[in-house]
Amino acid sequence: xRQPLEDGKVTIxxxxxxxxxxSQFMLVAAMNPCPCGYxxxxxxxxxxxxxxxxxxxxxxxxPLLDRIDIHIEVPPLSYKELSQKTISEPSSSIQDRxxxxxxxxxxxxxRSKTHCNAQMSTRQIRAHCRVNADSHRLxxxxxxxLGLSARAYTRILKVAxxxxxxxxxEHIRSDHISEAIQYRSLDRQFAF
Numbered sequence: 001x002r003q004p005l006e007d008g009k010v011t012i013x014x015x016x017x018x019x020x021x022x023s024q025f026m027l028v029a030a031m032n033p034c035p036c037g038y039x040x041x042x043x044x045x046x047x048x049x050x051x052x053x054x055x056x057x058x059x060x061x062x063p064l065l066d067r068i069d070i071h072i073e074v075p076p077l078s079y080k081e082l083s084q085k086t087i088s089e090p091s092s093s094i095q096d097r098x099x100x101x102x103x104x105x106x107x108x109x110x111r112s113k114t115h116c117n118a119q120m121s122t123r124q125i126r127a128h129c130r131v132n133a134d135s136h137r138l139x140x141x142x143x144x145x146l147g148l149s150a151r152a153y154t155r156i157l158k159v160a161x162x163x164x165x166x167x168x169x170e171h172i173r174s175d176h177i178s179e180a181i182q183y184r185s186l187d188r189q190f191a192f
Contacts, residue, residue: 066151101165
């Protein structure tokens with residue numbers, strides 16, 4: 001799974017020949033936080049030991065985890081939250097923001113084979129993901145404290161660039177970097 005995620009193709013090799021098939025996809029995955037499912041749940045007690053939780057989490061390899069751009073914890077909702085009739089932002093306005101960000105990215109990559117920020121090469125990251133001194137210090141602290149890999153670092157920059165695009169900001173700011181770091185919850189969970 002790692003190579004198709006990284007390369008966007010699947011290569012099948014046999015004794016005489018090999019053939020590659022295009023394989024660009026968006027991976028969306030879900031898992032429980034521990035074997036019993038209640039780790040960090042405020043209303044249920046987790047029955048797992050720290051060793052069991054670590055063993056459970058280690059089933060996801062670090063190299064695979066590095067290739068996932070965003071990982072977040074989704075807390076359980078109460079009945080009151082589920083049944084509320086509050087008016088939230090309409091999907092159409094969210095779609096408008098996404099479309100506008102997509103247009104920004106199409107203009108950015110007009111004369112290249114790249115279509116979106118997630119596909120940026122190292123050279124494109126250097127060109128389009130420049131950060132100011134405050135953002136640089138924030139990234140440095142996060143990398144050092146969380147022990148993030150070089151691949152996680154580039155993922156943070158790509159996500160921050162997308163957050164800036166959604167914000168219609170020409171440059172990546174420290175609040176964009178901070179939000180992108182927050183989307184690396186599995187990196188943060190076992191950094192201490």
